[in-house]
Amino acid sequence: MSVPASASGVAAPAHATAPAPSPAPRNVPALLVKLLAEDFTGAVEVSGSPGGTIHLRLGLVIAVDTPNAPSVETLLIRSGRIDEAGWAAAVTQRATAGEAADVDLNAVLTGRGLIGHGELEAVCIAAVYDAAFAMALSPAEGWTVHEAAVPPELVTCPGESPRTLAEETTRRINALTQAWGAPLAELAAVRCRPAARIDPGALSTRRQAVLLAANGRRTPRDIAFFLGCGVFPAMQDIARLRARRLVEWEAPRTAALPITARVTTPAEVQVGGTHILPRRTRRDRHGENGAGSETTEGKDSS
Template identity: 45%
Template structure:
C-alpha cells in the first residue's frame, strides 16, 4: 500500500493523524521499524534498535512467561492482550500505559538515530498497544528533545549508540568496587559511593562488548534511559566510551525477538524516524518519561 506523499516520516504521521488512519507504517533503513497507528495515534513502535513494551514486561519479570502465553491464547488479537492483562490482575492499567507509552517514545528515538529511508503503509497488524496512544506531533518533539540532550562534543547520539562502553581501567567487567553502595563507608561522599540499584545493574552488564542497545535489551529498559545512565556512569569515572565505532565483524549480541511473543510482528523493512523541529508543547511526553529515570 502506498503512503501519502510527505517530506519525512513525522510529516507522514501527522497526515495520517488527520486522516484517522488505522494500520502500520513500515520504514526502511537502519535500524528501521514498524509504526502501529490506531485512529491516527501511535500505539506501538517495533524496531530492532530498542526493546518493545512486550520485551520490557517479560525481561524484567513484570509479567511472567506463562501468564503472557495464557493471555495470548485467550486473546488471539494482540491489540486486546493488554486489556486482558489488566482484567486478570497481572498489571495495573496505569502501569501498562506507562510501559507501553515509554516504549513508543523509545522506539521513535532509536529509529531517529539512523539515516532516513523510504516508507509504506499497510493494514493493521495486531500488537501490544499503548492504550491511549501518542500524538505524532508530541512524538516528534520528544525525539528532538532527547537527541539534543544526548548530543556531545565529538559524537552524535547515533554514534554513541554504536559504541561499546567499557569498565574504567581500575574496574574489571561487572566487578563491584569501592564505589558500590553497601561497600562504601558511612558518610562517604565520593562520586558513585551511593549508586542506586538501577546504576549498579547497568554497570554490572558493561563489559566492552555490548552496545547501549544490547544493554537495553539485556535489562528490559529503554535505549534512551540506558544511554543517559551510561553518560552518568562515565561522568563518575566508572566506565568509558570506546573511541572506535562498531565494526561489521562485531555483531550486536542482544536478541531481537523474544521467544513466544506474538506481539512481535514480522521483520520490519527497516528505516529511521527523521527529525524535525515542530512547535512547542507535548502533554503525552510526560507519560513516556515517567518510567525514563525510575525504571530498571
Template identity: 50%
Template sequence: MTGAPGGADRSWRSADPSDPSAARNVPALLLTLRKAEFTGSIVVASTPGGTIHLERGLITAIETPGAPAVGTLLLRSGRIAEADWTAAVADLPSGAHGDLGAVLVARGTIGAAELETVCASALFDAAFALVLSRPGGWQVAEADAPARIALRPGIEPRRLFEETARRVSLLTRLGSPPGALARVRIRPAGQAGAATAGIPARYRELLAAATGRRTARDLGFALGRGVFAVMLDLVRMDARHLLHREPAPAAPGGPAIGLRTPPAGPPPGVTGPLPRRIPGRRAPVGADGTPERRAERTGPSAQAAPPVPTESTWQTEKTEKSAP
C-alpha cells in the same frame, strides 16, 4: 520522526497536507495521516527500521529492533513472570493479533495504569531509536494487523516529535550525541569496582551487564530498560569515571579499496590482434594498416550518467504504497 536527529529537519512544512504521497519524510507523512484519521501502519525501511502503528491518525505503538518492546520491558525487568505472559498469550481470543494488553489486565497480571505507562515508555523509546540511523523509504499499509500491545487512544505526532527532539538535544548538550553513543561498546573502568558502594543500584546493574561487547541498545534489552534511559545513565556514569567506551568495531570485509586481481586471458570481446599505434598518428591502426575510428555512442548508453545519490537525497526517496 525519521528526520534529522534532534528534529532539525522541518521540510514537512512544505508538504501537501491532503496528499500522503507528497510527504517528503516520515514526520510529514504522520501529520498528513493524522489529518486523514488513518488506521494502519507505516513500515520504515532503514537500519534498524521498524513499524509505526496508527489508529485514527494517532500513534499507538512503534515496533523496532532498535529498542526493547513492551514485552521485553515487562519480562526482563521482572514486572511479569514468564509463565503469566505465556498464559495470557494462550488466552488471546483472536489468535496472535488479539489485544494482549487487555488480556493481561483482565487476568490481573498487571494494572491498567502500569501497563499504560510501560506502553508509553516503549513507544517514545522506539521513536528515539528510529532517529539514530539514516532512514530509507517507507510503505503504508491500511490493512496491516494492529500491535498486540498498544497505547490507546494513542499519541499525537507533534507530541512524539517534540519528545524525541528533547531527548536528542539533552544527550547532545551533555556532550554525548546519541548517534555516536549508540555505536560504542561499554565496559567498566578499572577503578569502577572500588566506587560501586555509593552509586545507585541501576548503575551497578549496568556495570555488571557491561561486558565490553554490548552497546546501549544491548544493555537495554538485557536489563529490560529503554535505550534512552540507558544512554542517560551511561553519560552520567562516564562523568564519574565508572566506565570505558570501546571504539566501534570496523566494518567487516576489510578496506573498501583492495588490490585488483587481473583477469586471466584476453578481455571479453577481443577476437583478433590488438590495434597498434603509429608514431605521428592520433588514432590507432588495425592489422591491415588502416586507421581505426572510434565508434559513435548512440542510444541510452550515450546519455549522461545519472547523478549518484547522496546522503541528502533520502528526504525525497520513498517507496510509499497505500492500499485502495
C-alpha cells in the same frame, strides 16, 4: 456562447482550474502529521537501518515496532514486571479465546492480576516513545503506507499525537548529544565496561544494573534488551557514568592504509619538483702517488 453561472448568480470561469496537489511529505514526522489530518488507520513501514513500523489509529500513534528498541513484551518480562510463566499462561488464554471481542491480551494480563491497567498503559506509552527515539538514531531511507495492517495486541489507547512524539524525540536527541559531547552514533555503538576502580554503592539501583550489564561486549541497545529498559535511559545512564569516569572502553582501531606512494631515500635530490639520483662517480686508479682518486662525471672542470 453562454457562460455557466454559480449558484449565487456570479458568473464562473469557463475553464475551472483543478486545485494543486499538496506537496509530498519531506520526512516521516511530516507524513505522520498529514495522516493525522486524514484520520488514517493503518501502518507506516519505514525502511532504513534497521527501520521499523509505526501503527496508527485515527491518525494517532498506538505502537512502534523496531529491532532497535525492546518491545512491550520484552520490557515486561526482562524487567521482572511479569514472569515468563505468567506471560505464557496469559498468551495461551488469549489464543483459546479466539476472536472474542471483549478478550484481548491487555484484558487477560490485567484480569489475571499480573499487572495493573495503569502500569501496563504506562509501559505501552514508554515503548512508543523509546522506539521512536531509537528509529530516529538512523536516517530513514523511505516509507510505505499500509491501510490493511494488523497492529500489535499491546498498544496505547487512544494513542499519541505525532507532533508530541516528534517534539519529545528531538528533545531526547538534543539532551543526549549535549551530555555525550559527540555524535550519538558513537554512543549508540560504544561497548563499555566498568572502570578499574569504582564504588557502585554510590549509584542508584538502575545505574548499578547498567554498570554491571556493561561487560565490554554490549552496546546500549544490548543493555536495554538485557535489562528490559528503554534504549534512551540506557544511553543516558552510560553518558552519566562516563562523566563520573565509572566506565571505560577501547576506541575502535582504524586499519592502516596501504602505502602506494614511492618511497624517497635521503640520498635523492629534489630539483624543480622532480626527484633525481646523485650522479655516479668513477675511481681513477692512476692518480698521484699511485693513490686512487675520484672524479665526478659531468662536473665542470673550469
